[in-house]
Amino acid sequence: MHDYKNKYLQIITHLGVFTLGDKVYKLVCFIKEGQKALLADYITLFINNQWVDSKSGKTFENFNPATEEKICDIAEADAEDVNEAVKSAAAAFKRNSKWRTMDASARGKILIRVGEIMMEQKHIISSLETLDAGKPYADSLGDVEHAADVFKYYAGLADKSLGKTLSPDGQYFAYTRQEPIGVCGGIIPWNYPISLFAWKVAPALASGNVCVIKPSELTPLTALHMAAIFSEAELPAGVLNVLPGYGATAGATLASHPGVRKIAFTGSTATARKIIALTANNLAKLTMELGGKSPAVILPDCDLDQAALYCHSAIMTNCGQNCCGISRNYVHADVYDEYVAKAVACAQNRVVGDPWKEDSESGSVISEVQMNKILGYIESGKREGAKLECGGERIGSKGWFLQPTVFSNVTDEMTIAKEEIFGPVQSILKFTDIEDVLDRCNDNEYGLAAACFTKDVDKAMYLSHNLKGGITWVNCADILTTQTPFGGFKGSGYGKELGEDAMKEYCEMKTVLMKMSNKNS
Numbered sequence: 001m002h003d004y005k006n007k008y009l010q011i012i013t014h015l016g017v018f019t020l021g022d023k024v025y026k027l028v029c030f031i032k033e034g035q036k037a038l039l040a041d042y043i044t045l046f047i048n049n050q051w052v053d054s055k056s057g058k059t060f061e062n063f064n065p066a067t068e069e070k071i072c073d074i075a076e077a078d079a080e081d082v083n084e085a086v087k088s089a090a091a092a093f094k095r096n097s098k099w100r101t102m103d104a105s106a107r108g109k110i111l112i113r114v115g116e117i118m119m120e121q122k123h124i125i126s127s128l129e130t131l132d133a134g135k136p137y138a139d140s141l142g143d144v145e146h147a148a149d150v151f152k153y154y155a156g157l158a159d160k161s162l163g164k165t166l167s168p169d170g171q172y173f174a175y176t177r178q179e180p181i182g183v184c185g186g187i188i189p190w191n192y193p194i195s196l197f198a199w200k201v202a203p204a205l206a207s208g209n210v211c212v213i214k215p216s217e218l219t220p221l222t223a224l225h226m227a228a229i230f231s232e233a234e235l236p237a238g239v240l241n242v243l244p245g246y247g248a249t250a251g252a253t254l255a256s257h258p259g260v261r262k263i264a265f266t267g268s269t270a271t272a273r274k275i276i277a278l279t280a281n282n283l284a285k286l287t288m289e290l291g292g293k294s295p296a297v298i299l300p301d302c303d304l305d306q307a308a309l310y311c312h313s314a315i316m317t318n319c320g321q322n323c324c325g326i327s328r329n330y331v332h333a334d335v336y337d338e339y340v341a342k343a344v345a346c347a348q349n350r351v352v353g354d355p356w357k358e359d360s361e362s363g364s365v366i367s368e369v370q371m372n373k374i375l376g377y378i379e380s381g382k383r384e385g386a387k388l389e390c391g392g393e394r395i396g397s398k399g400w401f402l403q404p405t406v407f408s409n410v411t412d413e414m415t416i417a418k419e420e421i422f423g424p425v426q427s428i429l430k431f432t433d434i435e436d437v438l439d440r441c442n443d444n445e446y447g448l449a450a451a452c453f454t455k456d457v458d459k460a461m462y463l464s465h466n467l468k469g470g471i472t473w474v475n476c477a478d479i480l481t482t483q484t485p486f487g488g489f490k491g492s493g494y495g496k497e498l499g500e501d502a503m504k505e506y507c508e509m510k511t512v513l514m515k516m517s518n519k520n521s
Helices: 004-009 022-027 079-092 104-120 122-133 137-157 193-206 221-232 247-256 269-278 304-320 333-349 368-383 434-442 457-466 501-505
Strands: 045-047 050-052 059-064 069-075 172-180 183-187 210-214 240-242 262-266 285-289 294-298 326-332 387-390 405-408 425-431 449-453 471-474 507-515
Touching (some): 079 240, 104 193, 104 221, 122 193, 137 193, 137 501, 193 210, 193 501, 247 262, 262 269, 294 304, 304 326, 304 425, 333 387, 333 405, 449 457, 501 507
Antiparallel strands (some): 059 069
């Protein structure tokens, strides 16, 4: 069994490629083989290609959720810093700026270079992600590789943002063109920090926009490291700004700022409603990727082992801190008991522990607050009559580790069947009729994702067309690819990330209509 920490952190000393000051060097500086990784005592904001202190001088502490140990202090951005970053971004977006006059293919080359540097430094970035988020190193590595692919994918689309010619009535020539919006704000959560940074920044920059990014105060390290990578890739000053801080200050100012023309947010539905209200006066364009309570329908003709494994992974990966995780399993009565047994076996066999150990499948949840919230939902499940099949407890006394938890005999009115838990809690419900189960699946405020498992093509098509989710999986679950759009319905938000459709979220369509000369006049 390998220990990723010894395997990779031992070889990291420093990048040695950036010339942006001592703080950048320290950001990726680790000490002495075999010891824990240490960062700088203090890391600053990134505005206009400069590492700067916050205007207020405030900082906040950054912790490792797997050990509860402090990693470092981070400069805390607030309203003044957001104003400065938006000012910097707006200057970079001026009509005759270097960024605005750059060929679209040249923008693509910068994004390609970013993806290449990420792969060169994938062990460093993955280490930062594991330190900051408590997730297994193998998962962090997969997230980094995916994020690098996202940058490369949108690099290829940078010079392919096309309009079309039209045939209007009268003697006119008309065409449309896709134009960048301007200053785009990105508000990123803590569950997939590096992936969601890429989802927002890559299509925005490929479309020719400029960005101000607020990473979660719980997981800011990889976003700050990405700022240094973009500088190495020679992105012009002001095009990307990174402001770690709190939602109530930095996030709210960014959402309400009159100079920001687009907000892309991933997070809770409750927070989204606040952000939407803040953007009302500015009428900023919005992409909202929000919460979920995703159902799966398991029919008796399916490969039950496959269904159980997919649904297990789709709720237990990342400790269930996954907005599209399959948290509601609707299982046909004919195979219900068998499925429950398989789900329990998967949960009991899942290895939860030190995220640096190669055999760890789950690490810690993000914080004590989140752990207690999840445990509260587990208690509600027991109190309301669901059967706790396994799990339901904290593991150990240091780090926020939780047992994978499975409930059977769950009914639709129970809290654990209605509300997003955002933890490793699987609810298994019983059904006998397809029409009935469709109504039950769709009777929820969310509509992010859904899944169905069956060997019957007709039933698969019927279910996938009638389940209300922005993405519906057939005989699989929780599969996201760079090429396929992702986004929800109803309380799960609107707008799309990934795929070509995400480019449209960062563009405005302009129509040009030109009067043609009339030779007979």
